[in-house]
Amino acid sequence: MVSASDLLPPPPPPLAKEAPTDQKWAPADDGPPREAKWWYATFHSVTAMIGAGVLSLPSAMAYLGWGPGMAVLVASWCITLNTMWQMIQLHECVPGKRFDRYYELGKYAFGERLGPWIVLPQQLIVQIGCDIVYMVTGGKCLQKFMQIACSHCTQIKQSYYILIFGSVHFFLSQLPNFNSVAGVSLAAAIMSLSYSTIAWVGSLSHGQEQNVSYAYKQSSAADSTFRIFNALGQISFAFAGHAVILEIQATMPSTPEKPSRVPMWKGAIGSYLVNAICYFPVALIGYWAFGQDVEDNILMNLRRPAWLIAAANLMVVVHVIGSYQVFAMPVFDLLERLMVKKLRFPPGILLRLIARSAYVALTLFVGVTFPFFGDLLGFFGGFGFAPTSYFLPSIMWLVIKKPRRFGVSWAVNWACIAVGVFIMVASTVGGLRNIVADSSTYRFYS
DSSP states (O other), X not given: OOOGGGGSOOOOOOXXXXXXXXXXXXXXXTOOOSOOOHHHHXXXXXXXXXXXXXXXXXHHHHHHOHHHHHHHHHHHHHHHHHHHHHHHHHTTOSTTOOOXXXXXXXXXXXXXXXXXXXXXXXXXXXXXXXXXXXXXXXXXXXXXXXXXXXXXXXXXXXXXXXXXXXXXXXXXXXXXXXXXXXXXXXXXXXXXXXXXXHHHHHHHHHXXXXXXXXXXXXXOHHHHHHHHHHHHHHHHHHSOOHHHHHHHXXXXXXXXXXXXXXXXXXXXXXXXXXXXXXXXXXXXXXXXXXXXXXXXXXGGGOOSSHHHHHHHHHHHHHHHHHHHHHHHHHHHHHHHHHHHXXXXXXXXXHHHHHHHHHHHHHHHHHHHHOOOHXXXXXXXXXXXXXXXXXXXXXXXXXXXXXXXXXXXXXXXXXXXXXXXXXXXXHHHHHHHHHHHHHHTTOOTTO
């Protein structure tokens, strides 16, 4: 049986208390090159954060209503910005040492044995869950693009479009590391800003639907409760990025005089400004235009002009291609380490081909089998994103920094933990229940 500790490299040798001032922070033995600039952090973070989730925000608003929906959206933006700042600060919280991976920071905070079991499963759920959702999103938007661009063409099953989208990643997954996907990530970041703008501008141009209603959808009390819980998960899914933020920061050069946290925080601020520009107009204007009848993907509500809606769907496809790779890179790293350590597989092209192709095939299979976009967002948003983005960084901050009890920092972190735990429990239950309910009436591989 493989334990979480088996997936990890051996612990590093003891470090000196201080690194010499003319020496860079100690690099990982096989880590990424330290060559990135602050704007790399911006577009990598935008690519990781702004994705499929932004298109479901109006749907989440439809279940939560104006007041609660706005409150959850604003609170999520503030909480996750705070926890991202904490992770950036903790990246080099030990002189002479860089925590280049989330689980490495978890080992330092919770101990060599307990840390991996707390952090690693959550991080993998986020990364694998995102990639599954992006398979579904890419396939659905590719189908929508073809339906608009070539209305007279023979229409094929949605499953085939997901397979077409997934086939691209068998090739892109062979790129070695984050720096090698910088161009793809930049294109994806531009696309996310573009299609988000089209979504809210298109909704504004469409105007309010006739007899638009902002009342809660009529259903049983139990169904309404679970759908509200799922909406919380949809919003938490939209605030991704924390699961790969340390890996992104690891690509930056750092010295004691110029630590990487300075340019990384500048990049994080840039990504959160783009986040606000995308999220709030889409959520509010999309809900204003369509009310309770909004789809779980706002682009599905828009019809005119046809060429612009087709372009927006194609932009989503380009964006989730980049997002898939950003979330997959840390998983590839773990898989290859495991195969070298446990199976004595020699490093090289063959290892990369087998490990990465198997991972792409797995996420593609699950995406084709369970293409429930909104339900998947809610389930993975609660089960994975709420811990990694909302409260795990706060717990690690309390353990490592030990702020004064009942002080401002202590109170803020405990508030983040309380909100995050509630969202995790509620949205996981709601998303899982909705997947079961919707799959009972779904025709698989249609």
